[in-house]
Amino acid sequence: MFKSLEEAKKFIEEEDIKMVDFMMIDLNGRWRHLTIPADRFDEDTLRNGIGFDGSNYGFAPVEKSDMVFVPDLSTAYIDPFMEIPTLAMIGDVYVISVPENYRFDQDPRNVAKHAEEYLKNTGIADEMIIGPEFEFHVFDHISYSTEPHQSGFKIDAGQADWNKNDEEDNLGYKMPHKGGYHMAPPQDVLYDFRSRVTMLMENQGIKVKYHHHEVGGPGQLEIEVEFGSVTEMADKTMMTKYLIKNQAIAEGRTATFMPKPLYDEAGNGMHIHMQLFKDGKPLFYDENGYSQLSDTAMYFMGGILKHIKALCAFTNPSTNSFKRLVPGYEAPVTIGFATANRSSVIRIPAYAKDPDKKRFEVRNPDGTCNPYYAYAAILMAGIDGIKNKMDPVEAGFGPYDFNLYTLSDQDKVKIKSLPKTLDEALDELEKDNEFLTESGVFPERLIELWLENKRADTKKHTQMPTPMEFDMYYDL
Structure with a gap:
């Protein structure tokens, strides 16, 4: 839907979007999600992502479970079922690393893209x-x-x-x-x-x-x-x-x-x-x-x-x-x-x-x-x-x-x-x-x-x- 953060922010303002929802796919193929207020959606969200516990998604052992997901702007859509105006988008999973995070190889979207x-x-x-x-x-x-x-x-x-x-x-x-x-x-x-x-x-x-x-x-x-x-x-x-x-x-x-x-x-x-x-x-x-x-x-x-x-x-x-x-x-x-x-x-x-x-x-x-x-x-x-x-x-x-x-x-x-x-x-x-x-x-x-x-x-x-x-x- 969007090619840049600027496009997304403009849409959020014009459509009076109140929430941004991030949809994630777990190991078995079920949706998981996390939501933030729309005014918190910024460059840092796209650069550093949002932290989550990967072990609860079935991906990694508990001792190495801290990961981040980074939203894919091209997947954005308005969720038709939410009472509060909500813009949703799918996230990609990254492993936390220095100096840069890297794509998690078990992430379902990463496997499909890699293929x-x-x-x-x-x-x-x-x-x-x-x-x-x-x-x-x-x-x-x-x-x-x-x-x-x-x-x-x-x-x-x-x-x-x-x-x-x-x-x-x-x-x-x-x-x-x-x-x-x-x-x-x-x-x-x-x-x-x-x-x-x-x-x-x-x-x-x-x-x-x-x-x-x-x-x-x-x-x-x-x-x-x-x-x-x-x-x-x-x-x-x-x-x-x-x-x-x-x-x-x-x-x-x-x-x-x-x-x-x-x-x-x-x-x-x-x-x-x-x-x-x-x-x-x-x-x-x-x-x-x-x-x-x-x-x-x-x-x-x-x-x-x-x-x-x-x-x-x-x-x-x-x-x-x-x-x-x-x-x-x-x-x-x-x-x-x-x-x-x-x-x-x-x-x-x-x-x-x-x-x-x-x-x-x-x-x-x-x-x-x-x-x-x-x-x-x-x-x-x-x-x-x-x-x-x-x-x-x-x-x-x-x-x-x-x-x-x-x-x-x-x-x-x-x-x-x-x-x-x-x-x-x-x-x-x-x-x-x-x-x-x-x-x-x-x-x-x-x-x-x-x-x-x-x-x-x-x-x-x-x-x-x-x-x-x-x-x-x-x-x-």
Whole structure:
């Protein structure tokens, strides 16, 4: 939004801004923030930053946790949800040092920027542009408990099929079970909500391609956005989630990007479309290639497919992620590529025919990821594929231009599968991470911290009895 402090100060005065809010991303990909009165925002804020405890963000051990964040003026926006006029901006993390502070290598934005710099330095391309698809649920009620003596959750959505027999406040027109795809009003009661969110996104510079109701009957929605560079789209991913969640709360609802909040309904993915450009020219198009893809595109795919199991530790970093990656719900389970095949982990859209639109999408990621790490990791895998000319056909990854869900058991064993649990994905990352640490893009300490953090999640999850286990085993 701004190129200089003078521009920002002028805007603050003209718009009568009272507060300046600094938004930070922690290790797991959650927003943190700190606010100062607008008249305290000055040159020192940009030069020396604002101190904070990095250990509470998951970044560093307590004995070395004092850090500063420096706001990025280009990310500034007016927060539409604050009662007091507030200008917000994203901050970058720096390590306190003499004579000058320096960028903290584990900072999510630093990792994404470093990956983009590495791409340029290889000479392969000037930039990767990506376009995420945001799938999420909007519910009318959520409650849950994980206490030692009781656990469970309760979700409700007025439009859900399970409310068709409700004797109060029921006008019919419920969304069919697994039948919500592109449904229209009156079943689609969240149409105006999506339009309001779309306008908020547009106001923040996030260009929306379209929005619609998704397959999941009880409030599953999708908003797809136009393409942007890696760090830019990571910023916009965080902003999109912020706008959706806060608009839902403002309307007395609740939004979640959990991959699988409901049993036996479609889950929430975050499919990522991608392209490479150099000197303004697309690198993924070749009219004579498979599905009009160039060798560069095929090698890029080959790198992703080779490292996809390790990538899952960053693109699907929750225990809940792997409850989505199961057959029968339009989510990928096998490692391969194909054209217009939604059962493949990499899908090449058949409708993208023009050279500057030729692309493919990776379908396994979901919204629980830290987008900076996830997008950077995908880019690093693709670069590794190009550098080593990893042909996905020679490696046996396809093309799988048939329904992978309906294969016989005999044929299924011939095709490699995505990890079935977060623990399995973490094991793969532990074995396969050299492609991430090239040029120091992913610091080794960050990978160690990530593994420690996520293993703690899996331990907690596996040790907790679930209601389903009581249903299955209590009487044995």
